[in-house]
Amino acid sequence: MTQPAFALDPLLLEPKRLQICGSLGAVDELEFGTLRDVLGVADSVLSKHLKTLDEAGYVAARKQRASTGRPRTWITLTRVGQRALQGHVAALRRLAGDLAPETAAQAPLTSPA
Numbered sequence: 001m002t003q004p005a006f007a008l009d010p011l012l013l014e015p016k017r018l019q020i021c022g023s024l025g026a027v028d029e030l031e032f033g034t035l036r037d038v039l040g041v042a043d044s045v046l047s048k049h050l051k052t053l054d055e056a057g058y059v060a061a062r063k064q065r066a067s068t069g070r071p072r073t074w075i076t077l078t079r080v081g082q083r084a085l086q087g088h089v090a091a092l093r094r095l096a097g098d099l100a101p102e103t104a105a106q107a108p109l110t111s112p113a
Contacts, residue, residue, distance in 0.1 A: 008095075009088040011056055016041065017049050021058060021085045024077035032061075032073040050075065058084055 012018045016039060023038055024030060030038075036046045053059040058081030062074050077085070 007087065008091045009084050011052065011058065012084065012088045014049070016045070017053060018088070020046075020049055020053065021077055021081055024059065024075060025082060025085050029074045029076040032075060035075055053081065056084075057081070 012021060019039055020035065023035060032043075032046070036043060039046060050059060050061065054061065057078055060076050060078050062076075063071050064074060066072050
């Protein structure tokens with residue numbers, strides 16, 4: 001059996017990590033607080049997921065002082081993270097495409113009343 005061209009990424013099977021990478025993939029960078037609010041999670045939850053993604057080389061963080069002197073953390077998706085996200089999404093699309101004929105045949109043509 002040959003290895004598939006795109007495989008699901010084990011790190012991105014966790015929904016919040018997939019959301020993090022998906023959110024970062026749409027922009028150059030996001031401030032920690034903004035990303036936290038987009039995901040609707042606590043600081044500690046986001047920090048834990050970012051640590052995992054950082055250890056894999058998927059994200060990078062930089063600290064910058066705001067004009068108020070308060071430190072702000074900016075998160076970016078690295079090239080490694082971009083490739084991982086693209087491969088993961090491609091694998092999901094392939095799986096969805098494989099299922100499409102079966103689910104289309106099973107789906108009702110009208111919505112329930």
